[in-house]
Amino acid sequence: MSTDGADAFTYDGGRVLPGETKRFRFPVSESYLGDPVRIPVTIINGPDPGPTAFLSAASHGDELNGIEVVREVAQEWDHDEVAGTIICLPVLNVQGFTTQQRYLPIYERDLNRAFPGKQDSTSSNRIAYRIYSNFVKPADFGLDFHTSTRGRSNMFHVRADMDDDGAARLARAFGTSLIMSGEGSEGMLRTEATADGIPTITLEMGEAHRFERELIDHALEGVRSVFAEYGIYPQETVRWPGWRTVIESSGEKTWLRADAGGIVEMQFERGDLVHEGETICRITNPFKTDETVVEAPFTGLLAGVLENPVVYPGNPLCHFIKIGDEQERIVEEQSGTRHR
Numbered sequence: 001m002s003t004d005g006a007d008a009f010t011y012d013g014g015r016v017l018p019g020e021t022k023r024f025r026f027p028v029s030e031s032y033l034g035d036p037v038r039i040p041v042t043i044i045n046g047p048d049p050g051p052t053a054f055l056s057a058a059s060h061g062d063e064l065n066g067i068e069v070v071r072e073v074a075q076e077w078d079h080d081e082v083a084g085t086i087i088c089l090p091v092l093n094v095q096g097f098t099t100q101q102r103y104l105p106i107y108e109r110d111l112n113r114a115f116p117g118k119q120d121s122t123s124s125n126r127i128a129y130r131i132y133s134n135f136v137k138p139a140d141f142g143l144d145f146h147t148s149t150r151g152r153s154n155m156f157h158v159r160a161d162m163d164d165d166g167a168a169r170l171a172r173a174f175g176t177s178l179i180m181s182g183e184g185s186e187g188m189l190r191t192e193a194t195a196d197g198i199p200t201i202t203l204e205m206g207e208a209h210r211f212e213r214e215l216i217d218h219a220l221e222g223v224r225s226v227f228a229e230y231g232i233y234p235q236e237t238v239r240w241p242g243w244r245t246v247i248e249s250s251g252e253k254t255w256l257r258a259d260a261g262g263i264v265e266m267q268f269e270r271g272d273l274v275h276e277g278e279t280i281c282r283i284t285n286p287f288k289t290d291e292t293v294v295e296a297p298f299t300g301l302l303a304g305v306l307e308n309p310v311v312y313p314g315n316p317l318c319h320f321i322k323i324g325d326e327q328e329r330i331v332e333e334q335s336g337t338r339h340r
């Protein structure tokens with residue numbers, strides 16, 4: 001097939017030759033009417049040989065920021081000098097996307113707990129299998145884009161198993177300041193792919209139901225940096241975010257939870273540094289006659305915050321993490337200019 005050492009990329013029903021880009025809709029399931037449920041796919045097989053990367057988004061159907069990241073890489077970037085193959089999967093959970101729901105509508109299944117999937121099993125397992133066997137298995141590494149669950153917002157960060165050398169290399173290359181290390185859960189795309197020898201990281205960025213342009217641009221820089229690291233874009237350079245903290249799964253971090261039901265007045269935004277003893281938020285009753293003050297238990301960073309300002313007792317208010325003294329100093333210096 002190839003004249004220059006690069007190989008054709010093949011999937012169930014087609015192939016993409018070196019130097020060729022293909023856009024198509026790929027069937028992963030069927031509707032009650034028997035119509036195909038198809039995911040949009042763009043495969044860019046570069047003119048030069050190199051690694052194969054997959055980029056995926058919206059395995060949770062209402063998490064939109066990543067969709068735009070993957071679409072811009074697929075449709076707006078120049079592919080004339082790509083060395084390798086880029087598999088772009090902007091909407092994995094088509095049924096969830098169509099109804100703007102996190103889960104697959106069938107029994108509210110989480111597609112991101114169904115990987116690598118199974119051919120003769122449940123509906124979600126079959127969908128996962130079609131995606132995984134065709135577009136994840138042939139890749140050398142992958143980036144899976146997510147946002148916070150609706151009603152909350154995440155600071156831009158990477159989640160990766162930093163004990164896996166391949167995932168750690170990928171996480172660092174993406175160039176975020178914050179990396180949360182951990183294996184993840186059974187059935188998660190990044191967990192299962194990494195265990196299968198395809199290092200994969202999750203990018204957490206912002207809120208569900210939104211396009212947040214600043215975060216999308218930041219993520220596109222990250223993709224460019226990863227492509228530089230792996231030689232897909234050999235002319236680019238790997239970026240350094242200015243500071244970096246890797247939070248181990250045993251590290252000091254906590255979900256601060258509400259001890260009272262009420263209306264939340266948040267005093268900070270995602271990505272803010274809060275000093276020990278400062279008020280993060282107040283929970284008030286409808287008359288503002290009663291308030292519960294939530295203070296920072298240590299000096300740390302708000303990695304995730306509540307956006308929908310109402311809570312029951314026990315609901316999460318914010319994801320609060322401890323960073324090092326040196327990182328604290330840089331965060332304070334960069335306040336106002338950094339990516340949240």
Ligand SMILES: [Zn+2]
Binds near residue numbers: 059060063146147
């Ligand atoms: Zn998600």
